[in-house]
Amino acid sequence: xxxxxxxxxxxxxxxxxxxxxxxxxxxxxxxxxxxxxxxxxxxxxxxxxxxxxxxxxxxxxxxxxxxxxxxxxxxxxxxxxxxxxxxxxxxxxxxxxxxxxxxxxxxxxxxxxxxxxxxxxxxxxxxxxxxxxxxxxxxxxxxxxxxxxxxxxxxxxxxxxxxxxxxxxxxxxxxxxxxxxxxxxxxxxxxxxxxxxxxxxxxxxxxxxxxxxxxxxxxxxxxxxxxxxxxxxxxxxxxxxxxxxxxxxxxxxxxxxxxxxxxxxxxxxxxxxxxxxxxxxxxxxxxxxxxxxxxxxxxxxxxxxxxxxxxxxxxxxxxxxxxxxxxxxxxxxxxxxxxxxxxxxxxxxxxxxxxxxxxxxx
Amino acid sequence: xxxxxxxxxxxxxxxxxxxxxxxxxxxxxxxxxxxxxxxxxxxxxxxxxxxxxxxxxxxxxxxxxxxxxxxxxxxxxxxxxxxxxxxxxxxxxxxxxxxxxxxxxxxxxxxxxxxxxxxxxxxxxxxxxxxxxxxxxxxxxxxxxxxxxxxxxxxxxxxxxxxxxxxxxxxxxxxxxxxxxxxxxxxxxxxxxxxxxxxxxxxxxxxxxxxxxxxxxxxxxxxxxxxxxxxxxxxxxxxxxxxxxxxxxxxxxxxxxxxxxxxxxxxxxxxxxxxxxxxxxxxxxxxxxxxxxxxxxxxxx
Amino acid sequence: xxxxxxxxxxxxxxxxxxxxxxxxxxxxxxxxxxxxxxxxxxxxxxxxxxxxxxxxxxxxxxxxxxxxxxxxxxxxxxxxxxxxxxxxxxxxxxxxxxxxxxxxxxxxxxxxxxxxxxxxxxxxxxxxxxxxxxxxxxxxxxxxxxxxxxxxxxxxxxxxxxxxxxxxxxxxxxxxxxxxxxxxxxxxxxxxxxxxxxxxxxxxxxxxxxxxxxxxxxxxxxxxxxxxxxxxxxxxxxxxxxxxxxxxxxxxxxxxxxxxxxxxxxxxxxxxxxxxxxxxxxxxxxxxxxxxxxxxxxxxxxxxxxxxxxx
Numbered sequence: 001x002x003x004x005x006x007x008x009x010x011x012x013x014x015x016x017x018x019x020x021x022x023x024x025x026x027x028x029x030x031x032x033x034x035x036x037x038x039x040x041x042x043x044x045x046x047x048x049x050x051x052x053x054x055x056x057x058x059x060x061x062x063x064x065x066x067x068x069x070x071x072x073x074x075x076x077x078x079x080x081x082x083x084x085x086x087x088x089x090x091x092x093x094x095x096x097x098x099x100x101x102x103x104x105x106x107x108x109x110x111x112x113x114x115x116x117x118x119x120x121x122x123x124x125x126x127x128x129x130x131x132x133x134x135x136x137x138x139x140x141x142x143x144x145x146x147x148x149x150x151x152x153x154x155x156x157x158x159x160x161x162x163x164x165x166x167x168x169x170x171x172x173x174x175x176x177x178x179x180x181x182x183x184x185x186x187x188x189x190x191x192x193x194x195x196x197x198x199x200x201x202x203x204x205x206x207x208x209x210x211x212x213x214x215x216x217x218x219x220x221x222x223x224x225x226x227x228x229x230x231x232x233x234x235x236x237x238x239x240x241x242x243x244x245x246x247x248x249x250x251x252x253x254x255x256x257x258x259x260x261x262x263x264x265x266x267x268x269x270x271x272x273x274x275x276x277x278x279x280x281x282x283x284x285x286x287x288x289x290x291x292x293x294x295x296x297x298x299x300x301x302x303x304x305x306x307x308x309x310x311x312x313x314x315x316x317x318x319x320x321x322x323x324x325x326x327x328x329x330x331x332x333x334x335x336x337x338x339x340x341x342x343x344x345x346x347x348x349x350x351x352x353x354x355x356x357x358x359x360x361x362x
Numbered sequence: 363x364x365x366x367x368x369x370x371x372x373x374x375x376x377x378x379x380x381x382x383x384x385x386x387x388x389x390x391x392x393x394x395x396x397x398x399x400x401x402x403x404x405x406x407x408x409x410x411x412x413x414x415x416x417x418x419x420x421x422x423x424x425x426x427x428x429x430x431x432x433x434x435x436x437x438x439x440x441x442x443x444x445x446x447x448x449x450x451x452x453x454x455x456x457x458x459x460x461x462x463x464x465x466x467x468x469x470x471x472x473x474x475x476x477x478x479x480x481x482x483x484x485x486x487x488x489x490x491x492x493x494x495x496x497x498x499x500x501x502x503x504x505x506x507x508x509x510x511x512x513x514x515x516x517x518x519x520x521x522x523x524x525x526x527x528x529x530x531x532x533x534x535x536x537x538x539x540x541x542x543x544x545x546x547x548x549x550x551x552x553x554x555x556x557x558x559x560x561x562x563x564x565x566x567x568x569x570x571x572x573x574x575x576x577x578x579x580x581x582x583x584x585x586x587x588x589x590x591x592x593x594x595x596x597x598x599x600x601x602x603x604x605x606x607x608x609x610x611x612x613x614x615x616x617x618x619x620x621x622x623x624x625x626x627x628x629x630x631x632x633x634x635x636x637x638x639x640x641x642x643x644x645x646x647x648x649x650x651x652x653x654x655x656x657x658x659x660x661x662x663x
Numbered sequence: 664x665x666x667x668x669x670x671x672x673x674x675x676x677x678x679x680x681x682x683x684x685x686x687x688x689x690x691x692x693x694x695x696x697x698x699x700x701x702x703x704x705x706x707x708x709x710x711x712x713x714x715x716x717x718x719x720x721x722x723x724x725x726x727x728x729x730x731x732x733x734x735x736x737x738x739x740x741x742x743x744x745x746x747x748x749x750x751x752x753x754x755x756x757x758x759x760x761x762x763x764x765x766x767x768x769x770x771x772x773x774x775x776x777x778x779x780x781x782x783x784x785x786x787x788x789x790x791x792x793x794x795x796x797x798x799x800x801x802x803x804x805x806x807x808x809x810x811x812x813x814x815x816x817x818x819x820x821x822x823x824x825x826x827x828x829x830x831x832x833x834x835x836x837x838x839x840x841x842x843x844x845x846x847x848x849x850x851x852x853x854x855x856x857x858x859x860x861x862x863x864x865x866x867x868x869x870x871x872x873x874x875x876x877x878x879x880x881x882x883x884x885x886x887x888x889x890x891x892x893x894x895x896x897x898x899x900x901x902x903x904x905x906x907x908x909x910x911x912x913x914x915x916x917x918x919x920x921x922x923x924x925x926x927x928x929x930x931x932x933x934x935x936x937x938x939x940x941x942x943x944x945x946x947x948x949x950x951x952x953x954x955x956x957x958x959x960x961x962x963x964x965x966x967x968x969x970x971x972x973x974x
Contacts, residue, residue, distance in 0.1 A: 050872060051871075051872075052868050052871070052872075071871070072868070072871040072872055073871045073872070073873075073874045073875055073876060074874075077872065078872065079868075079869070079872045081865050081868070081869060082865075083863065083865055085863065085865035085866050085868065085869040086869075087866065087869070087870075087884055087887075087888070088888060089887040089888060089890075098870075098873050098883075099872075099873035099874050102873055102874035102875055102879065103874055146869075146873070374796045374797060374798055375798045375799060377792070377796060378792040378793075378796040378798035378801065379792075379798070381788040381789060381791055381792040381796075382788070382789045382792055382804060384784075384785050384788060384789075385785040385786065385788065385789040385808075385848055385852065386789075386804075388785060388841070388844060388845060388848070389808070389811055389845055389848060392823070392826070392841055392842065392845045393811045393819070393845045394811070395822065395826070396818075396819035396820075396821075396822035396823045396826065397811070397814050397818070397819055399819075399822035400814070400818040400819050400821070400822060403821075403822075404818075457700065457704075458700075458704050461697060461700050461701055461704065464697055466694075466697060466698070466701065468701065468705075469701075470960075471705070472701055472704065472705055473960055473964075474956075474957050474960060475704075475705050475708040475709050476704070476708060477953070477956040477957065477960060477963075478708055478709065478712055478949075478953060479708065479712075480902060480952075480956060481902070481905075481949045481950075481951075481952035481953035481955075481956055482712075482906075482945075482948070482949050483905065483906040483907075483908060483923065483924040483927065483948055484906060484908055484924070485908050485924045485927045485928045485931065486923075486924065486927050486944075486945045486948045486949065488931065489927060489930065489931055489941055489945055490711055490712070490714075490715050490942075490945055491711070492931070493714075493715070493718070493938055493941065493942065494711060494714060496938075498727070498729075499726070499727035499728070499729060499731070499938070501711075501714045501731055504729065504730050504731035505731075507730065508730055515729070535707075535708075535711065538708075543963065543964060543967055544967060546964055546967075547964050547965075547966075547967030547968035548968070550964065550965075550968050551968050592812065592813065595815075596815045596816070598816075598817075598908075598909065599906075599908045599909075599924070602928075603928060603931045617815060617817070620815065620817045620818075621817050621909075624817055624820075624821070630821060633817065633818075634818055637814065637815045637817055637818030638814075638818065640815050641813045641814045641815065641818070644813050645810075645813055648813075
């Protein structure tokens with residue numbers, strides 16, 4: 001019922017450009033997340049879709065109909081605010097039903113729909129309380145309830161989980177994902193937390209400085225990041241990067257930096273600029289206590305137990321490489337360990353622009 | 363690029379001025395015109411008793427002020443009055459606000475009492491204190507003699523200094539609540555964590571006051587200073603009823619003199635000039651306050 | 664919360680002594696000074712008024728007795744009753760002030776309330792513009808509003824009088840309401856603008872997403888949340904109107920519009936006035952605004968604090 005399309009959307013505030021010529025299409029009933037660091041323009045984009053900000057240039061379409069000049073109160077959207085923005089003087093019931101009242105829905109219908117939304121979110125017994133009597137998690141649900149009670153074309157969520165504690169966040173992630181399935185509508189979600197983006201979305205749009213770096217499925221983004229920024233931003237713990245150059249060693253294509261050399265058999269293109277950055281994810285790094293072919297020595301810098309795995313940081317001649325190895329890991333600080341990279345899982349990026357040159361083939 | 367042809371709504375500028383329009387119209391009609399007119403009159407020789415002598419004389423009224431004994435004396439009285447009243451009001455209001463900012467039993471009652479003088483019109487205030495200071499039957503005399511502090515009943519208001527001092531006291535009583543509310547409101551916004559942090563940093567009570575409380579109080583204090591100076595310079599009701607400006611001209615502030623000039627002597631030209639002098643003085647002082655305190659805090663108007 | 668005195672929480676142990684004082688027995692200096700100050704202020708604030716109230720319930724002969732009777736020994740309502748049905752002796756007192764007192768009470772109530780309402784309406788719009796919109800000239804306009812308060816009343820009273828006369832508004836409520844509104848507007852706009860700034864913008868945004876137009880947003884969301892500020896502004900406007908004397912003196916002439924301060928001043932100029940009657944009039948002049956301030960005292964302080972609005 002609502003495909004949302006942005007064409008060449010630009011937003012400037014005074015001298016600063018928050019969003020640059022953004023082209024984005026959110027399919028109907030898709031869950032798309034805008035993710036990126038603070039200031040990347042994701043919230044601004046969401047607010048433009050909502051109608052709370054007007055684009056400086058460009059157009060926005062809902063189902064092919066232009067809505068750029070339509071004010072927020074005439075668009076078919078619902079929004080969940082980061083601070084919840086619950087009306088403090090109204091009860092939960094009134095908060096949830098307010099929009100319906102504004103749309104002149106008959107009272108009986110309002111009561112019914114409010115009840116249903118409350119049941120879905122498990123806040124039925126809070127209906128007659130005021131927001132100040134509720135906990136953060138409860139308020140968050142009320143904010144969600146206020147959005148889903150309406151049958152809007154698109155649901156916009158602006159960092160709704162960032163004010164919750166870690167455990168609640170994990171819980172709510174699943175609930176929101178479930179909500180999306182139940183409601184079967186377009187969800188546009190904004191967050192700076194890449195875990196949320198990865199776990200909840202159908203597609204992710206990674207943004208930086210007002211520009212979409214890549215818009216693809218979580219798997220695609222993780223496996224084949226379009227540039228170094230996306231590769232470093234998505235995935236926790238983040239990808240390891242080593243700067244060096246492409247060389248031929250004894251006829252074999254390799255990567256060489258001051259600290260290490262790595263054979264790259266799968267990449268044989270000849271870029272103009274041999275300066276590249278090698279990327280390897282911690283889970284694709286292996287450690288061995290004894291010398292192993294293809295492995296190079298390093299010293300254990302620090303090891304962090306994560307439960308089922310241990311995150312070990314190894315220092316190889318000045319470079320710090322993180323490896324994720326299964327528990328247990330018994331080598332202590334400054335012990336020598338041998339580090340190997342899974343050669344099927346290497347990433348290469350140009351050193352100058354960060355564009356991806358090579359990624360693991362599926 | 364196709365664009366929906368909906369009329370672009372009014373920009374912020376237009377909307378803001380539209381919102382201000384009703385207030386501005388009311389003020390323009392009812393205040394701007396009389397203000398302008400009064401300034402115009404101050405530039406005239408305009409006396410009801412000598413209607414045919416009326417004519418435009420430029421700034422002569424103002425120049426005459428410099429040698430006008432009544433004016434100079436009233437100026438002195440006003441300056442002293444403002445100093446005393448302002449000083450007492452600010453100190454007392456600050457202490458009371460600090461007290462009210464604490465939690466203790468009876469705080470609500472004290473707050474209610476603090477609001478009490480505000481509900482009293484200036485003339486009623488003057489009447490009240492006149493009764494209390496009365497030479498023959500006043501409560502002050504009664505209290506002091508019962509406490510054994512004086513032998514005979516005094517006529518408190520017959521001496522110049524006495525009249526001045528007690529009038530100032532009466533004025534302070536009346537205007538205290540206003541300042542207390544503003545200061546108390548300012549105090550209530552100070553986050554308590556700042557005090558906690560200061561305590562952990564081993565700051566003593568006085569240090570906490572200076573480093574935490576005072577900076578946050580600068581803004582409300584500024585407001586209080588400006589408003590109270592304005593009020594003190596223009597104070598009329600209480601003085602009028604309490605002493606009528608006497609004895610002699612011991613309590614004839616410039617506001618009193620102004621009213622006398624306009625009402626009794628019907629010299630509108632001179633009276634208007636007096637009023638504009640008051641305006642100029644209060645303006646200058648306000649600017650002075652802002653300049654002084656602006657550097658010490660950060661302010662938005 | 665404040666820091667006038669030593670915190671009792673910080674334990675200060677001196678160099679080791681043989682006997683250390685248990686915390687329980689430490690003298691709570693802070694509390695003592697606090698209570699002393701509180702009581703001192705309470706007395707300072709209430710005693711003068713108490714005296715007036717006491718006098719209003721006495722016979723004149725008791726009120727002027729030496730030494731004074733601090734508590735009315737023979738309380739009487741005759742002073743108050745005199746306002747409703749003056750005896751001959753009372754009528755001689757203070758011109759017609761006694762007879763006019765109840766009327767003036769009514770007039771003051773009507774004028775002050777109307778001023779408060781009118782002020783709220785005008786100031787809310789103006790303050791909203793300062794708190795939410797950035798526009799050229801906003802600083803200038805704000806200062807201009809304040810400047811209108813710098814000129815003393817006596818300067819503008821004559822032209823104002825002539826203005827009202829030309830509109831036929833002398834001795835009417837409207838003249839007073841209009842003038843008091845202009846007096847109170849700068850302050851009410853200031854109070855409201857500060858308070859409005861503290862209302863989270865997201866509440867209005869949520870209302871827009873919930874399909875509200877501007878007026879609806881104000882009415883259903885913004886204003887209810889801004890209630891403390893509105894209360895503070897209204898109370899200030901009411902007080903300004905209630906306490907004003909000079910303009911009322913000039914612009915009114917009969918009991919149709921005279922306000923309490925004018926009638927009270929009449930008592931002052933007549934030396935035949937009995938103290939007790941004056942006292943009773945004084946008490947009546949204070950009761951309505953006092954009640955108002957008491958009922959709203961918490962919202963009053965909140966509203967002035969440009970408070971923290973949680974939502």
